Amino acid sequence: METKRSPKNIFVQGQISPESIAKSIANHSTKTDIGGHSIFLGQVRADEKEGGKVTAIEYTAYEEMALEKAFEIREAVFAKYPLSCMHIYHSLGEVKVGEICLFVFTSSKHRKAAIDACEELVERIKKEVPVWGKELIDNEGSVWKENL
Amino acid sequence: METKRSPKNIFVQGQISPESIAKSIANHSTKTDIGGHSIFLGQVRADEKEGGKVTAIEYTAYEEMALEKAFEIREAVFAKYPLSCMHIYHSLGEVKVGEICLFVFTSSKHRKAAIDACEELVERIKKEVPVWGKELIDNEGSVWKENL
Amino acid sequence: MPKLEPMTPTSIHVIAFGMIAEKIKTKELVLEYMPDTEVLLGYLYQQFPDLKQTKFSIALNKKMVVGKTFIPVGAEVALLPPFSGG
Amino acid sequence: MPKLEPMTPTSIHVIAFGMIAEKIKTKELVLEYMPDTEVLLGYLYQQFPDLKQTKFSIALNKKMVVGKTFIPVGAEVALLPPFSGG
Numbered sequence: 001m002e003t004k005r006s007p008k009n010i011f012v013q014g015q016i017s018p019e020s021i022a023k024s025i026a027n028h029s030t031k032t033d034i035g036g037h038s039i040f041l042g043q044v045r046a047d048e049k050e051g052g053k054v055t056a057i058e059y060t061a062y063e064e065m066a067l068e069k070a071f072e073i074r075e076a077v078f079a080k081y082p083l084s085c086m087h088i089y090h091s092l093g094e095v096k097v098g099e100i101c102l103f104v105f106t107s108s109k110h111r112k113a114a115i116d117a118c119e120e121l122v123e124r125i126k127k128e129v130p131v132w133g134k135e136l137i138d139n140e141g142s143v144w145k146e147n148l
Numbered sequence: 149m150e151t152k153r154s155p156k157n158i159f160v161q162g163q164i165s166p167e168s169i170a171k172s173i174a175n176h177s178t179k180t181d182i183g184g185h186s187i188f189l190g191q192v193r194a195d196e197k198e199g200g201k202v203t204a205i206e207y208t209a210y211e212e213m214a215l216e217k218a219f220e221i222r223e224a225v226f227a228k229y230p231l232s233c234m235h236i237y238h239s240l241g242e243v244k245v246g247e248i249c250l251f252v253f254t255s256s257k258h259r260k261a262a263i264d265a266c267e268e269l270v271e272r273i274k275k276e277v278p279v280w281g282k283e284l285i286d287n288e289g290s291v292w293k294e295n296l
Numbered sequence: 297m298p299k300l301e302p303m304t305p306t307s308i309h310v311i312a313f314g315m316i317a318e319k320i321k322t323k324e325l326v327l328e329y330m331p332d333t334e335v336l337l338g339y340l341y342q343q344f345p346d347l348k349q350t351k352f353s354i355a356l357n358k359k360m361v362v363g364k365t366f367i368p369v370g371a372e373v374a375l376l377p378p379f380s381g382g
Numbered sequence: 383m384p385k386l387e388p389m390t391p392t393s394i395h396v397i398a399f400g401m402i403a404e405k406i407k408t409k410e411l412v413l414e415y416m417p418d419t420e421v422l423l424g425y426l427y428q429q430f431p432d433l434k435q436t437k438f439s440i441a442l443n444k445k446m447v448v449g450k451t452f453i454p455v456g457a458e459v460a461l462l463p464p465f466s467g468g
Contacts, residue, residue: 022170025189029246032194039187040263041173042382043255046180059381062313062374065358090381098177102382107191110296111270111468115188119263122382130355130374131381132314144315145380148258190468207467210399210460213444238467250468259382270468278441278460279467280400292401293466 007071010088011063015099016041024087028107034084036111038118042102044095052139056096062130063092073124081117083108088121090131101133155219158236159211163247164189172235176255182232184259186266190250192243200287204244210278214238221272229265231256236269238279249281308336308367314377319346334364336373352377394422394453400463405432420450422459438463 012020021041028034047054070088078086085107095101104121108114126147133145160168169189176182195202218236226234233255243249252269256262274295281293310325317323320340330336333354341348354361355374367373396411403409406426416422419440427434440447441460453459 018170018174021173022166025169025248026166028191032245034191035193037187037189037191039185039189040259041185041187042259043176043182043185045183045257060313061381062311062355062358062376065355065374068358097180100173109193111188111190115267115270122259122263126382127379129381130313130376130379132377133380133382134314144377146378147380147382208399209467210397210441210444210462213441213460216444274468275465277467278399278462278465280463281466281468282400292463294464295466295468 007067010067010070010090011061011092012089013091013093015091015095016089016101016103018100021100021103024103024105028085031084031107033109034107035109036114037105037107038111038114039106040102040104040118040122041100043100044097046097047135049135049137049141049143051141052137054097054135054143055138056094056136057101057133057145058094058136058142059090059092059101060132060134061090061092066090066129066131069129070125073121073128077106077117077121077124080120081106081108081113083113083117086117086121088125090125090129094136155215158215158218158238159209159240160237161241162239163243164237164239164249164251166248169248169251172251172253176233179232179255181257182255183257184262185253185255186259186262187254188250188252188266188270189248191248192245194245195283197283197285197291199289200285202245202283202291203286204242204284205249205281205293206242206284206290207238207240207249208280208282209238209240211240214277214279217277218273221269221276225265225269225272228268229254229256229261231261231265234265234269236273238273238277242284308371308373310336310373310375312375314380315350316347316352316375316377319350320344320375329369330367332364332366333361333373336367340375350377394457394459396422396459396461398461400466401436402433402438402461402463405436406430406461415455416453418450418452419447419459422453426461436463 087105089103091101106114106118135143235253237251239249254262254266283291306329308327353376356371392415394413439462442457
Protein backbone atom coordinates (compact mmCIF):
# COMPACT_ATOMS: atom_id res chain seq x y z
CA MET A 1 0.00 0.00 0.00
CA GLU A 2 1.12 3.48 -0.90
CA THR A 3 1.57 5.69 2.15
CA LYS A 4 0.21 9.22 2.06
CA ARG A 5 2.68 11.52 0.38
CA SER A 6 3.55 14.92 1.84
CA PRO A 7 5.16 17.95 0.19
CA LYS A 8 8.86 17.46 -0.43
CA ASN A 9 11.43 20.07 -1.18
CA ILE A 10 11.89 20.83 -4.86
CA PHE A 11 14.42 23.63 -4.43
CA VAL A 12 18.17 23.39 -4.83
CA GLN A 13 20.58 26.26 -4.29
CA GLY A 14 22.17 27.34 -7.58
CA GLN A 15 22.46 25.20 -10.69
CA ILE A 16 21.34 21.59 -11.03
CA SER A 17 24.52 19.75 -11.99
CA PRO A 18 24.70 17.14 -14.78
CA GLU A 19 26.24 14.80 -12.20
CA SER A 20 23.20 15.03 -9.95
CA ILE A 21 21.01 14.27 -12.98
CA ALA A 22 23.14 11.20 -13.77
CA LYS A 23 22.82 10.08 -10.17
CA SER A 24 19.06 10.48 -10.30
CA ILE A 25 18.91 8.38 -13.48
CA ALA A 26 21.19 5.71 -12.03
CA ASN A 27 18.98 5.47 -8.92
CA HIS A 28 16.22 4.05 -11.12
CA SER A 29 18.12 1.01 -12.37
CA THR A 30 16.73 -1.07 -9.50
CA LYS A 31 13.14 -0.24 -10.52
CA THR A 32 12.85 -2.99 -13.09
CA ASP A 33 9.22 -2.29 -14.01
CA ILE A 34 10.29 1.00 -15.65
CA GLY A 35 10.51 0.96 -19.45
CA GLY A 36 10.78 4.66 -20.21
CA HIS A 37 12.02 7.88 -18.63
CA SER A 38 11.17 11.35 -19.83
CA ILE A 39 13.30 14.29 -18.72
CA PHE A 40 12.95 18.01 -19.22
CA LEU A 41 15.80 20.37 -18.42
CA GLY A 42 15.53 24.14 -18.39
CA GLN A 43 18.79 25.93 -19.22
CA VAL A 44 19.58 29.63 -18.78
CA ARG A 45 19.90 31.42 -22.12
CA ALA A 46 22.21 34.35 -22.96
CA ASP A 47 19.33 36.41 -24.36
CA GLU A 48 19.97 39.85 -25.76
CA LYS A 49 18.21 42.55 -23.72
CA GLU A 50 18.14 46.30 -23.90
CA GLY A 51 21.57 47.34 -22.75
CA GLY A 52 23.24 43.95 -22.80
CA LYS A 53 23.23 40.22 -22.61
CA VAL A 54 21.84 37.97 -19.89
CA THR A 55 24.65 36.43 -17.84
CA ALA A 56 22.58 34.65 -15.17
CA ILE A 57 19.11 34.35 -13.70
CA GLU A 58 18.51 34.91 -10.02
CA TYR A 59 15.55 32.86 -8.82
CA THR A 60 13.38 33.63 -5.82
CA ALA A 61 10.20 31.90 -4.70
CA TYR A 62 7.33 32.10 -2.27
CA GLU A 63 8.73 28.86 -0.95
CA GLU A 64 5.94 27.57 1.29
CA MET A 65 3.30 28.22 -1.35
CA ALA A 66 5.54 26.82 -4.11
CA LEU A 67 6.01 23.55 -2.23
CA GLU A 68 2.28 23.26 -1.56
CA LYS A 69 1.52 23.96 -5.21
CA ALA A 70 4.19 21.56 -6.48
CA PHE A 71 2.73 18.89 -4.22
CA GLU A 72 -0.77 19.54 -5.54
CA ILE A 73 0.46 19.31 -9.17
CA ARG A 74 2.44 16.20 -8.33
CA GLU A 75 -0.58 14.44 -6.84
CA ALA A 76 -2.81 15.42 -9.78
CA VAL A 77 -0.29 14.14 -12.35
CA PHE A 78 0.26 10.91 -10.39
CA ALA A 79 -3.51 10.39 -10.37
CA LYS A 80 -3.80 11.05 -14.11
CA TYR A 81 -0.95 8.88 -15.46
CA PRO A 82 0.33 5.40 -14.52
CA LEU A 83 3.75 6.57 -13.35
CA SER A 84 6.41 4.70 -11.42
CA CYS A 85 8.35 7.80 -10.40
CA MET A 86 8.31 11.57 -10.58
CA HIS A 87 10.97 14.09 -9.57
CA ILE A 88 10.93 17.88 -9.73
CA TYR A 89 13.89 20.14 -8.97
CA HIS A 90 14.06 23.91 -9.39
CA SER A 91 16.96 26.23 -8.67
CA LEU A 92 16.91 29.13 -6.23
CA GLY A 93 19.52 31.89 -6.23
CA GLU A 94 21.88 32.54 -9.10
CA VAL A 95 22.12 30.20 -12.10
CA LYS A 96 24.58 31.19 -14.81
CA VAL A 97 24.02 31.10 -18.55
CA GLY A 98 24.36 27.51 -19.82
CA GLU A 99 23.51 26.01 -16.45
CA ILE A 100 20.42 23.93 -15.66
CA CYS A 101 17.69 25.56 -13.52
CA LEU A 102 14.80 23.07 -13.85
CA PHE A 103 14.84 19.26 -13.86
CA VAL A 104 11.60 17.33 -14.33
CA PHE A 105 11.86 13.54 -14.47
CA THR A 106 9.06 11.01 -14.96
CA SER A 107 9.23 7.23 -15.34
CA SER A 108 6.65 4.65 -16.33
CA LYS A 109 6.27 1.12 -17.65
CA HIS A 110 5.47 2.34 -21.16
CA ARG A 111 6.84 5.51 -22.72
CA LYS A 112 3.59 7.37 -23.42
CA ALA A 113 2.67 8.03 -19.77
CA ALA A 114 6.17 9.27 -18.90
CA ILE A 115 6.33 11.58 -21.94
CA ASP A 116 2.86 13.08 -21.49
CA ALA A 117 3.24 13.49 -17.72
CA CYS A 118 6.61 15.20 -18.07
CA GLU A 119 5.26 17.73 -20.55
CA GLU A 120 2.22 18.45 -18.38
CA LEU A 121 4.40 18.90 -15.30
CA VAL A 122 6.67 21.40 -17.05
CA GLU A 123 3.70 23.46 -18.27
CA ARG A 124 2.02 23.46 -14.88
CA ILE A 125 5.21 24.26 -12.96
CA LYS A 126 5.94 27.27 -15.17
CA LYS A 127 2.35 28.52 -14.93
CA GLU A 128 1.34 27.72 -11.36
CA VAL A 129 4.39 27.62 -9.09
CA PRO A 130 5.30 30.99 -7.52
CA VAL A 131 8.90 31.34 -8.65
CA TRP A 132 10.45 34.42 -10.21
CA GLY A 133 13.52 34.77 -12.37
CA LYS A 134 15.44 38.01 -12.53
CA GLU A 135 17.70 38.13 -15.57
CA LEU A 136 21.03 39.68 -14.69
CA ILE A 137 22.53 41.68 -17.56
CA ASP A 138 26.22 42.16 -18.32
CA ASN A 139 25.82 45.93 -17.93
CA GLU A 140 24.98 45.20 -14.27
CA GLY A 141 21.28 45.91 -14.82
CA SER A 142 18.51 43.36 -14.55
CA VAL A 143 15.18 42.48 -16.14
CA TRP A 144 12.36 40.43 -14.65
CA LYS A 145 11.97 37.27 -16.72
CA GLU A 146 8.65 36.68 -18.44
CA ASN A 147 7.41 33.19 -19.26
CA LEU A 148 5.92 32.58 -22.69
CA MET B 149 26.01 28.40 -43.21
CA GLU B 150 25.12 24.92 -42.13
CA THR B 151 27.31 22.29 -43.77
CA LYS B 152 25.65 19.21 -45.22
CA ARG B 153 25.17 16.57 -42.57
CA SER B 154 25.99 12.93 -43.20
CA PRO B 155 24.86 9.80 -41.32
CA LYS B 156 26.56 9.41 -37.97
CA ASN B 157 26.77 6.36 -35.82
CA ILE B 158 23.93 5.97 -33.34
CA PHE B 159 25.01 2.60 -31.96
CA VAL B 160 26.85 1.93 -28.73
CA GLN B 161 27.91 -1.48 -27.53
CA GLY B 162 25.93 -2.54 -24.43
CA GLN B 163 24.18 -0.16 -22.05
CA ILE B 164 24.16 3.63 -22.27
CA SER B 165 25.64 4.73 -18.94
CA PRO B 166 24.17 7.53 -16.80
CA GLU B 167 27.67 9.07 -16.83
CA SER B 168 27.67 9.33 -20.62
CA ILE B 169 24.24 10.98 -20.43
CA ALA B 170 25.58 13.49 -17.88
CA LYS B 171 28.53 14.20 -20.16
CA SER B 172 26.23 14.76 -23.10
CA ILE B 173 24.13 17.21 -21.04
CA ALA B 174 27.23 19.03 -19.77
CA ASN B 175 28.50 19.41 -23.37
CA HIS B 176 25.58 21.74 -24.05
CA SER B 177 26.42 24.34 -21.42
CA THR B 178 28.41 26.32 -23.98
CA LYS B 179 25.40 26.55 -26.30
CA THR B 180 23.90 29.58 -24.65
CA ASP B 181 20.96 29.93 -27.05
CA ILE B 182 19.44 26.73 -25.65
CA GLY B 183 16.58 27.18 -23.18
CA GLY B 184 15.21 23.65 -22.97
CA HIS B 185 16.35 20.06 -23.34
CA SER B 186 14.05 17.09 -23.73
CA ILE B 187 15.40 13.61 -23.09
CA PHE B 188 13.88 10.19 -23.52
CA LEU B 189 15.52 7.11 -22.05
CA GLY B 190 14.46 3.55 -22.76
CA GLN B 191 15.19 1.13 -19.92
CA VAL B 192 15.07 -2.69 -20.03
CA ARG B 193 12.16 -4.08 -17.99
CA ALA B 194 12.07 -7.37 -16.05
CA ASP B 195 8.83 -8.45 -17.74
CA GLU B 196 7.22 -11.75 -16.85
CA LYS B 197 7.20 -14.13 -19.82
CA GLU B 198 6.07 -17.71 -20.24
CA GLY B 199 8.66 -19.73 -18.36
CA GLY B 200 10.42 -16.89 -16.60
CA LYS B 201 11.47 -13.30 -16.21
CA VAL B 202 13.38 -11.12 -18.66
CA THR B 203 16.97 -10.61 -17.46
CA ALA B 204 18.35 -8.71 -20.47
CA ILE B 205 17.65 -7.73 -24.05
CA GLU B 206 20.09 -8.56 -26.82
CA TYR B 207 19.90 -6.01 -29.61
CA THR B 208 20.86 -6.59 -33.23
CA ALA B 209 20.39 -4.25 -36.17
CA TYR B 210 20.66 -4.03 -39.93
CA GLU B 211 23.29 -1.43 -39.20
CA GLU B 212 23.82 0.23 -42.59
CA MET B 213 20.09 0.60 -43.18
CA ALA B 214 19.50 1.71 -39.57
CA LEU B 215 22.06 4.50 -39.92
CA GLU B 216 20.56 5.63 -43.22
CA LYS B 217 17.08 5.58 -41.72
CA ALA B 218 18.16 7.37 -38.54
CA PHE B 219 19.78 10.03 -40.72
CA GLU B 220 16.61 10.44 -42.77
CA ILE B 221 14.50 10.79 -39.60
CA ARG B 222 17.05 13.19 -38.14
CA GLU B 223 16.95 15.44 -41.21
CA ALA B 224 13.15 15.41 -41.32
CA VAL B 225 12.85 16.34 -37.64
CA PHE B 226 15.51 19.05 -37.96
CA ALA B 227 13.51 20.48 -40.89
CA LYS B 228 10.24 20.40 -38.95
CA TYR B 229 11.32 21.93 -35.62
CA PRO B 230 13.66 24.83 -34.74
CA LEU B 231 16.20 22.72 -32.88
CA SER B 232 19.69 23.62 -31.71
CA CYS B 233 20.81 20.02 -31.17
CA MET B 234 19.71 16.43 -31.58
CA HIS B 235 21.37 13.24 -30.38
CA ILE B 236 20.28 9.63 -30.80
CA TYR B 237 21.98 6.63 -29.21
CA HIS B 238 20.82 3.02 -29.31
CA SER B 239 22.42 -0.02 -27.73
CA LEU B 240 23.61 -3.09 -29.61
CA GLY B 241 24.40 -6.40 -27.89
CA GLU B 242 23.28 -7.25 -24.40
CA VAL B 243 21.64 -4.70 -22.11
CA LYS B 244 20.61 -5.93 -18.66
CA VAL B 245 17.36 -5.24 -16.84
CA GLY B 246 17.44 -1.72 -15.34
CA GLU B 247 20.01 -0.48 -17.86
CA ILE B 248 19.41 2.18 -20.53
CA CYS B 249 19.17 1.03 -24.17
CA LEU B 250 17.90 4.19 -25.93
CA PHE B 251 18.86 7.85 -25.41
CA VAL B 252 17.16 10.56 -27.45
CA PHE B 253 18.14 14.15 -26.68
CA THR B 254 16.81 17.34 -28.28
CA SER B 255 17.54 20.97 -27.44
CA SER B 256 15.96 24.21 -28.55
CA LYS B 257 15.58 27.86 -27.63
CA HIS B 258 12.05 27.33 -26.30
CA ARG B 259 10.81 24.14 -24.69
CA LYS B 260 7.97 23.25 -27.06
CA ALA B 261 10.17 22.39 -30.06
CA ALA B 262 12.51 20.22 -27.98
CA ILE B 263 9.63 18.35 -26.32
CA ASP B 264 7.67 17.71 -29.52
CA ALA B 265 10.75 16.75 -31.54
CA CYS B 266 11.94 14.32 -28.87
CA GLU B 267 8.59 12.53 -28.77
CA GLU B 268 8.42 12.33 -32.57
CA LEU B 269 11.97 10.96 -32.76
CA VAL B 270 11.23 8.22 -30.22
CA GLU B 271 8.10 7.13 -32.10
CA ARG B 272 9.84 7.13 -35.47
CA ILE B 273 12.95 5.32 -34.20
CA LYS B 274 10.87 2.53 -32.69
CA LYS B 275 8.75 2.20 -35.81
CA GLU B 276 11.19 2.78 -38.65
CA VAL B 277 14.73 1.84 -37.61
CA PRO B 278 15.65 -1.83 -38.25
CA VAL B 279 16.68 -2.91 -34.77
CA TRP B 280 15.54 -6.06 -33.01
CA GLY B 281 15.47 -6.90 -29.33
CA LYS B 282 15.61 -10.47 -28.13
CA GLU B 283 14.44 -10.77 -24.55
CA LEU B 284 16.61 -13.21 -22.61
CA ILE B 285 14.69 -15.17 -19.99
CA ASP B 286 16.05 -16.45 -16.68
CA ASN B 287 15.21 -20.03 -17.70
CA GLU B 288 17.80 -19.57 -20.48
CA GLY B 289 15.13 -19.24 -23.16
CA SER B 290 14.41 -16.13 -25.19
CA VAL B 291 11.51 -14.26 -26.76
CA TRP B 292 11.61 -11.77 -29.61
CA LYS B 293 10.53 -8.38 -28.26
CA GLU B 294 7.47 -6.77 -29.78
CA ASN B 295 6.97 -3.01 -29.81
CA LEU B 296 3.57 -1.64 -28.84
CA MET C 297 0.11 27.94 10.18
CA PRO C 298 0.67 31.63 9.39
CA LYS C 299 3.69 33.11 11.12
CA LEU C 300 1.93 35.87 13.03
CA GLU C 301 3.28 35.80 16.57
CA PRO C 302 4.29 39.47 16.84
CA MET C 303 1.07 40.82 15.33
CA THR C 304 -2.16 41.92 16.92
CA PRO C 305 -5.39 40.54 15.48
CA THR C 306 -6.21 43.93 14.05
CA SER C 307 -3.20 44.03 11.76
CA ILE C 308 -2.62 42.43 8.37
CA HIS C 309 0.57 40.83 7.23
CA VAL C 310 1.48 41.46 3.58
CA ILE C 311 4.46 39.86 1.84
CA ALA C 312 5.65 40.87 -1.60
CA PHE C 313 7.78 39.09 -4.21
CA GLY C 314 9.82 39.79 -7.30
CA MET C 315 9.04 42.97 -9.17
CA ILE C 316 6.36 43.97 -6.62
CA ALA C 317 8.83 43.86 -3.73
CA GLU C 318 11.13 46.02 -5.84
CA LYS C 319 8.41 48.57 -6.59
CA ILE C 320 7.21 48.92 -3.00
CA LYS C 321 10.81 48.68 -1.76
CA THR C 322 10.05 46.09 0.88
CA LYS C 323 9.29 42.39 1.13
CA GLU C 324 6.96 42.79 4.09
CA LEU C 325 4.33 45.24 5.29
CA VAL C 326 2.28 45.21 8.49
CA LEU C 327 -0.90 47.22 7.90
CA GLU C 328 -4.04 48.04 9.85
CA TYR C 329 -6.58 45.28 9.34
CA MET C 330 -8.63 45.59 6.13
CA PRO C 331 -11.75 43.51 5.50
CA ASP C 332 -11.23 42.50 1.87
CA THR C 333 -8.83 42.53 -1.06
CA GLU C 334 -10.51 45.49 -2.77
CA VAL C 335 -9.92 47.74 0.21
CA LEU C 336 -6.34 46.46 0.37
CA LEU C 337 -5.76 47.17 -3.34
CA GLY C 338 -7.22 50.66 -2.92
CA TYR C 339 -4.73 51.32 -0.14
CA LEU C 340 -1.78 49.86 -2.05
CA TYR C 341 -2.49 51.87 -5.23
CA GLN C 342 -2.78 55.00 -3.08
CA GLN C 343 0.46 54.31 -1.27
CA PHE C 344 2.44 52.91 -4.21
CA PRO C 345 1.08 54.44 -7.45
CA ASP C 346 3.66 52.44 -9.47
CA LEU C 347 1.67 49.30 -8.75
CA LYS C 348 -1.14 50.51 -11.02
CA GLN C 349 1.05 49.73 -14.04
CA THR C 350 2.06 46.34 -12.68
CA LYS C 351 0.31 43.04 -13.10
CA PHE C 352 0.09 41.03 -9.91
CA SER C 353 -2.15 38.54 -8.12
CA ILE C 354 -3.07 38.11 -4.49
CA ALA C 355 -2.79 34.92 -2.47
CA LEU C 356 -4.50 34.51 0.91
CA ASN C 357 -2.92 31.84 3.07
CA LYS C 358 -1.07 30.53 -0.01
CA LYS C 359 -4.16 30.20 -2.22
CA MET C 360 -4.67 32.49 -5.19
CA VAL C 361 -7.83 34.59 -5.00
CA VAL C 362 -9.62 36.45 -7.78
CA GLY C 363 -11.86 39.51 -7.34
CA LYS C 364 -13.12 40.97 -4.06
CA THR C 365 -12.32 38.43 -1.34
CA PHE C 366 -12.75 38.57 2.43
CA ILE C 367 -9.43 38.65 4.32
CA PRO C 368 -9.58 36.33 7.36
CA VAL C 369 -8.07 37.75 10.55
CA GLY C 370 -4.46 36.63 10.77
CA ALA C 371 -4.24 35.78 7.08
CA GLU C 372 -0.93 35.82 5.24
CA VAL C 373 -1.52 38.11 2.26
CA ALA C 374 0.94 37.75 -0.63
CA LEU C 375 1.41 40.04 -3.62
CA LEU C 376 2.61 37.91 -6.53
CA PRO C 377 3.83 39.20 -9.90
CA PRO C 378 3.44 36.82 -12.88
CA PHE C 379 5.40 33.62 -12.24
CA SER C 380 8.53 33.09 -14.28
CA GLY C 381 10.10 29.92 -13.00
CA GLY C 382 11.87 27.36 -15.14
CA MET D 383 27.65 0.26 -52.49
CA PRO D 384 26.41 -3.35 -52.09
CA LYS D 385 29.06 -5.78 -50.89
CA LEU D 386 28.94 -8.21 -53.81
CA GLU D 387 32.51 -9.05 -54.68
CA PRO D 388 32.20 -12.85 -54.46
CA MET D 389 28.94 -13.02 -56.41
CA THR D 390 28.22 -13.49 -60.10
CA PRO D 391 25.70 -11.10 -61.68
CA THR D 392 23.23 -13.95 -61.94
CA SER D 393 23.02 -14.53 -58.22
CA ILE D 394 21.03 -12.73 -55.52
CA HIS D 395 22.31 -11.85 -52.09
CA VAL D 396 19.76 -12.25 -49.28
CA ILE D 397 20.42 -11.26 -45.68
CA ALA D 398 18.11 -12.10 -42.79
CA PHE D 399 17.69 -10.61 -39.33
CA GLY D 400 16.18 -11.42 -35.95
CA MET D 401 13.48 -14.06 -35.86
CA ILE D 402 13.77 -14.66 -39.63
CA ALA D 403 17.46 -15.52 -39.40
CA GLU D 404 16.55 -17.92 -36.59
CA LYS D 405 13.81 -19.61 -38.63
CA ILE D 406 15.90 -20.07 -41.77
CA LYS D 407 18.95 -20.90 -39.61
CA THR D 408 21.26 -18.54 -41.47
CA LYS D 409 21.95 -14.82 -41.75
CA GLU D 410 22.90 -14.95 -45.42
CA LEU D 411 21.80 -16.79 -48.55
CA VAL D 412 23.20 -16.63 -52.05
CA LEU D 413 20.45 -17.70 -54.48
CA GLU D 414 20.06 -17.95 -58.26
CA TYR D 415 18.90 -14.61 -59.61
CA MET D 416 15.14 -14.00 -59.35
CA PRO D 417 13.40 -11.16 -61.15
CA ASP D 418 11.05 -9.89 -58.44
CA THR D 419 10.07 -10.15 -54.79
CA GLU D 420 7.05 -12.37 -55.50
CA VAL D 421 9.20 -15.04 -57.12
CA LEU D 422 11.62 -14.72 -54.20
CA LEU D 423 8.84 -15.10 -51.62
CA GLY D 424 7.51 -18.15 -53.49
CA TYR D 425 10.94 -19.74 -53.28
CA LEU D 426 11.41 -18.83 -49.59
CA TYR D 427 8.00 -20.18 -48.52
CA GLN D 428 8.78 -23.40 -50.44
CA GLN D 429 12.19 -23.77 -48.87
CA PHE D 430 11.31 -22.56 -45.36
CA PRO D 431 7.60 -23.30 -44.69
CA ASP D 432 7.92 -21.78 -41.17
CA LEU D 433 8.15 -18.35 -42.79
CA LYS D 434 4.48 -18.52 -43.79
CA GLN D 435 3.49 -17.96 -40.15
CA THR D 436 5.97 -15.13 -39.72
CA LYS D 437 5.48 -11.46 -40.43
CA PHE D 438 8.39 -9.86 -42.23
CA SER D 439 9.16 -7.13 -44.75
CA ILE D 440 11.62 -6.93 -47.60
CA ALA D 441 14.17 -4.18 -48.17
CA LEU D 442 16.00 -3.77 -51.50
CA ASN D 443 19.25 -1.87 -51.21
CA LYS D 444 18.16 -0.70 -47.72
CA LYS D 445 14.76 0.67 -48.78
CA MET D 446 11.56 -1.06 -47.73
CA VAL D 447 9.43 -2.29 -50.63
CA VAL D 448 5.78 -3.30 -50.63
CA GLY D 449 4.13 -5.75 -53.06
CA LYS D 450 5.68 -7.21 -56.20
CA THR D 451 8.90 -5.31 -56.85
CA PHE D 452 11.62 -5.80 -59.47
CA ILE D 453 14.94 -6.92 -57.97
CA PRO D 454 17.84 -5.04 -59.62
CA VAL D 455 20.86 -7.18 -60.51
CA GLY D 456 23.32 -7.02 -57.65
CA ALA D 457 20.72 -5.78 -55.17
CA GLU D 458 21.10 -6.44 -51.45
CA VAL D 459 17.85 -8.11 -50.44
CA ALA D 460 17.02 -8.05 -46.70
CA LEU D 461 14.35 -10.00 -44.83
CA LEU D 462 13.23 -7.91 -41.87
CA PRO D 463 10.93 -9.04 -39.06
CA PRO D 464 8.93 -6.31 -37.27
CA PHE D 465 11.31 -3.80 -35.69
CA SER D 466 11.58 -3.82 -31.90
CA GLY D 467 14.25 -1.32 -31.02
CA GLY D 468 14.19 0.98 -28.01
